[in-house]
Amino acid sequence: MSAAIEAPERAIWLAAARDLRLGFRSRAELIQALVFLVLVVSLFPLAIGPESAILKRVAAGVVWVAALLSVLLTLPRLFSADHADGTLEQLVLSPYPLPLIAAGKILAHWLMAGLPLSVIAPLLGLQFGLAGEELVVLTVSLMLGTPILSMIGAIGAALTLGVRGGSILMALLVLPLYIPVLIFGAGAVEQVMASIDYSANLSLLGAGLLFGALASPFAVATALRISLD
Amino acid sequence: MTVPAVASAHRLSVAGLSFSRGRRKLFTDLSWQLDAGEALILRGANGSGKTSLLRVLSGLTAADSGEVKWNDRSWAPLSSAQRATMLYLGHVNAIKDELSAAENLAEALAFDGLQIDAAMQRDALRRVGLADRLDLQARRLSQGQKRRIGLARLALSSKPLWLLDEPTNALDSEGVEIFVELVGKHLEQGGLACIATHLPLVLAGKVRELALGETSA
Amino acid sequence: MNLYKYAAPATFYPLAASLWPWFAGIAAVLAMAGLYMGFFVAPTDFQQGEVYRVIFIHVPAAWMGMFIYLVMAGYGVMALAFNTRLSAMMMQALAPTGAMFTALALWTGALWGKPTWGTYWVWDARMTSTLILLFLYIGFMALNNAIEDRRRADKASALLAIVGSINIPIIYFSVKWWNTLHQGMSVSPTSESKMASIMLWAMLTMTLACWMYSIAVALVRVRAIIAEREAGADWLQGSKL
Numbered sequence: 267m268s269a270a271i272e273a274p275e276r277a278i279w280l281a282a283a284r285d286l287r288l289g290f291r292s293r294a295e296l297i298q299a300l301v302f303l304v305l306v307v308s309l310f311p312l313a314i315g316p317e318s319a320i321l322k323r324v325a326a327g328v329v330w331v332a333a334l335l336s337v338l339l340t341l342p343r344l345f346s347a348d349h350a351d352g353t354l355e356q357l358v359l360s361p362y363p364l365p366l367i368a369a370g371k372i373l374a375h376w377l378m379a380g381l382p383l384s385v386i387a388p389l390l391g392l393q394f395g396l397a398g399e400e401l402v403v404l405t406v407s408l409m410l411g412t413p414i415l416s417m418i419g420a421i422g423a424a425l426t427l428g429v430r431g432g433s434i435l436m437a438l439l440v441l442p443l444y445i446p447v448l449i450f451g452a453g454a455v456e457q458v459m460a461s462i463d464y465s466a467n468l469s470l471l472g473a474g475l476l477f478g479a480l481a482s483p484f485a486v487a488t489a490l491r492i493s494l495d
Numbered sequence: 496m497t498v499p500a501v502a503s504a505h506r507l508s509v510a511g512l513s514f515s516r517g518r519r520k521l522f523t524d525l526s527w528q529l530d531a532g533e534a535l536i537l538r539g540a541n542g543s544g545k546t547s548l549l550r551v552l553s554g555l556t557a558a559d560s561g562e563v564k565w566n567d568r569s570w571a572p573l574s575s576a577q578r579a580t581m582l583y584l585g586h587v588n589a590i591k592d593e594l595s596a597a598e599n600l601a602e603a604l605a606f607d608g609l610q611i612d613a614a615m616q617r618d619a620l621r622r623v624g625l626a627d628r629l630d631l632q633a634r635r636l637s638q639g640q641k642r643r644i645g646l647a648r649l650a651l652s653s654k655p656l657w658l659l660d661e662p663t664n665a666l667d668s669e670g671v672e673i674f675v676e677l678v679g680k681h682l683e684q685g686g687l688a689c690i691a692t693h694l695p696l697v698l699a700g701k702v703r704e705l706a707l708g709e710t711s712a
Numbered sequence: 713m714n715l716y717k718y719a720a721p722a723t724f725y726p727l728a729a730s731l732w733p734w735f736a737g738i739a740a741v742l743a744m745a746g747l748y749m750g751f752f753v754a755p756t757d758f759q760q761g762e763v764y765r766v767i768f769i770h771v772p773a774a775w776m777g778m779f780i781y782l783v784m785a786g787y788g789v790m791a792l793a794f795n796t797r798l799s800a801m802m803m804q805a806l807a808p809t810g811a812m813f814t815a816l817a818l819w820t821g822a823l824w825g826k827p828t829w830g831t832y833w834v835w836d837a838r839m840t841s842t843l844i845l846l847f848l849y850i851g852f853m854a855l856n857n858a859i860e861d862r863r864r865a866d867k868a869s870a871l872l873a874i875v876g877s878i879n880i881p882i883i884y885f886s887v888k889w890w891n892t893l894h895q896g897m898s899v900s901p902t903s904e905s906k907m908a909s910i911m912l913w914a915m916l917t918m919t920l921a922c923w924m925y926s927i928a929v930a931l932v933r934v935r936a937i938i939a940e941r942e943a944g945a946d947w948l949q950g951s952k953l
Contacts, residue, residue, distance in 0.1 A: 271608045280605050291593035352587030359553060360606040361579040421875055425868045429858045438854055439872060442847040443879050446886035453890060485875060491573060492867040495556050
C-alpha cells in the first residue's frame with residue numbers, strides 16, 4: 267500500500283506553480299487578454315462621445331464590464347488544454363485532494379488574469395477622468411472582485427468542458443452569476459464618486475471572496491469529476 | 496536507488512460489473528479476480544469497452560452496477576485509497592508541449608505524490624531511450640517519444656496497480672521491449688496490471704486475457 | 713424501501729399517468745375560482761383602475777418562477793447525493809415551466825408597467841432580478857441540452873441548479889442594493905398594505921392553481937422524458953400506457 271499523501275495542502279502550490287509555469291511559457295495569451303481589456307474600454311468614448319462628464323459618470327461601469335469580459339475570455343484556458351491532452355484525468359486521479367488542486371488552478375488563473383488587470387485598471391480610470399481615491403477604490407474593488415470571477419468562472423468552465431458550443435454556453439452560465447460582483451464592485455466606485463461611504467460594498471466583496479474561496483474548490487472538483495465521467 | 500518494492504498479496508476483483516453508454520451495453524455482469532503478480536490484458540474491437548472498463552476500474556467513470564474491490568474492500572469511485580493505489584495511463588499522453596521531457600516527468604511524479612530526486616528522474620528517462628531529449632520541449636518529440644515519458648513514470652512508480660490504455664501505441668519495437676520489461680518487473684514485485692490493447696503483446700509472468708465485446712446487445 | 717420503489721422510473725411512469733389528470737383538474741378549478749375572484753369580485757383599485765388586475769397573474773407567475781428554481785435545486789441535491797435518475801428527470805421536466813412562468817412575470821410586468829409607469833420596462837429591483845432568473849433558467853436548459861451523455865448532463869445541470877440557487881438570494885439582494893444606490897428609478901409596484909383581503913385570496917388561489925398546473929405539466933413531461941430515455945427497456949414494451 268502506498269503511503270497516504272503527506273501535506274495535502276502542497277497540492278495548491280503544485281497546481282498553481284504548474285499553471286503559472288505553463289502560462290508564462292505562452293505569455294502572448296496573457297498579454298492579449300490585457301490588450302483586449304484596453305481595447306474594449308477604449309471603444310466606449312468612441313461610441314458615446316468624448317465628453318468628460320459623461321465618461322466619468324460611466325467609468326466604473328465600463329472598466330468593470332470590460333474586466334468581466336476579459337476574465338471570461340481567459341476562462342477556457344483553465345481546463346480545456348488539460349482536458350485535451352489528458353492531464354486533467356491525471357489531476358483528478360492524483361492522490362492529492364482534487365478541491366485543493368482546483369484551488370491552486372483558480373489561484374494561478376487569478377494571478378495571470380485578474381491581478382494584472384487590476385494593476386492596469388487605474389490607467390484606464392485615468393483615461394475616463396477618475397482621480398485620487400476613486401482610482402484606489404477601483405483597484406481595490408477589482409482586486410477583491412476578480413478572484414470571485416475566477417472562482418465562479420472555474421465552475422462554469424469545468425461544467426462545459428468538451429461540450430459543443432462550450433465557450434458561448436459558458437458565458438451564458440457564468441455571466442448571470444457575475445452580476446452581484448459587478449454591482450458591488452462598480453457600486454463601490456460610484457459611491458466614492460458620490461462621496462458616500464463605500465466600505466460596505468468592499469466588505470461585501472470581501473465576504474464573497476471568503477465564501478467563494480471556501481465553497482468554489484469543492485464545486486469545481488465536483489464539476490470536473492462529472493465532466494470526466 | 497531501488498524502487499520501493501510493492502507489498503505483496505494484493506487482490507483486485509470486480510463483482511457484477513455492468514456498464515452501458517447511452518443504450519449500448521458495453522459489458523454486463525462482469526466478475527473476475529486478479530491476484531498479486533498477475534496481469535490482465537483486455538482485448539476487443541474498437542468501441543468494445545476496453546477503455547470504459549479501465550476508466551471504471553480507475554474510478555473516473557461510475558459503473559451502472561457492480562463493485563470494484565481492492566483486497567476485498569469495495570472502492571468508492573475516486574476515493575483517496577483508490578487514487579493512492581493505482582497509476583492510470585490514458586490513451587492520450589498527458590504530456591504538456593510547453594514543457595521539456597524532464598519537466599513533464601517531474602510534474603507527473605509530483606502529482607503522484609512522489610518525491611524523487613532529479614538525478615534519478617533523468618536516469619529513468621535515459622533508460623527509456625530519451626537520453627538526448629531530456630531538455631527538449633515536448634512539442635518536438637514524436638508520439639512514441641512522448642509515450643516513453645510515460646514509461647519513465649511507470650519505472651519510478653511504487654503504485655501496486657497499473658491501469659494502462661493502449662500503452663504500446665506509437666512505440667517502436669525497442670519501446671515495446673522496454674515496456675514489457677517494466678511490466679515484468681512490476682509483476683515480479685507483486686504488482687498488478689490491467690492493460691487494454693489491440694496490438695499483439697507478449698508479457699512474461701502470469702498473464703490472463705479478457706475478451707470484451709461478445710456481450711454487446 | 714418504499715421510497716426507492718417510487719423513485720424508479722418504471723414505477724413512476726404509470727403513477728405519473730394516473731396522477732397528472734388530478735393535478736390538472738384541481739389547477740383548472742382553482743384557476744377559474746381565482747380568476748373569477750380577481751376579475752369580478754375584487755374591487756377596482758382607486759389609483760390604478762382596472763389594470764392592476766394583471767397582478768393576479770403577474771405575482772403568482774413571479775412566485776412560481778422563483779419557487780420552481782428552488783425545487784429544481786432540491787432535486788439537484790438529490791440527484792447528486794443519492795444518484796437518483798428520477799430527480800434529474802424531474803429537474804429537466806420542471807425547467808421549461810419555471811422559465812415560462814418567469815417569462816410570463818416579465819411580460820405581464822411590462823404590460824402593467826406601460827399604463828402605470830408610462831414605460832414597458834424600468835430597471836426596478838424585482839423586474840431586474842426576475843430577468844436574471846430567466847437567464848439562469850436559459851443557462852440550465854442550454855447546458856442540459858448541450859451535453860449529449862445523459863448521465864453527465866443530469867449531474868452537470870444538477871450542480872448548476874445548486875450553484876444558481878445559492879446565488880438567487882445574493883442576486884436578489886445585490887439588485888435591491890443597486891436599486892437603492894440609484895434612487896429615483898425605483899417605483900414600488902404594489903401597495904400591499906392597502907390590499908383588500910379578497911385580492912390576497914384571489915392571488916393565493918391563483919398561486920395554488922399555478923402550482924398544481926406546474927405539477928401536472930411536470931408529470932406529463934417527465935413521462936415523455938422517461939419514455940425517451942428508457943426506449944427499448946423491457947418494462948416499457950409491456951406497458952399499455
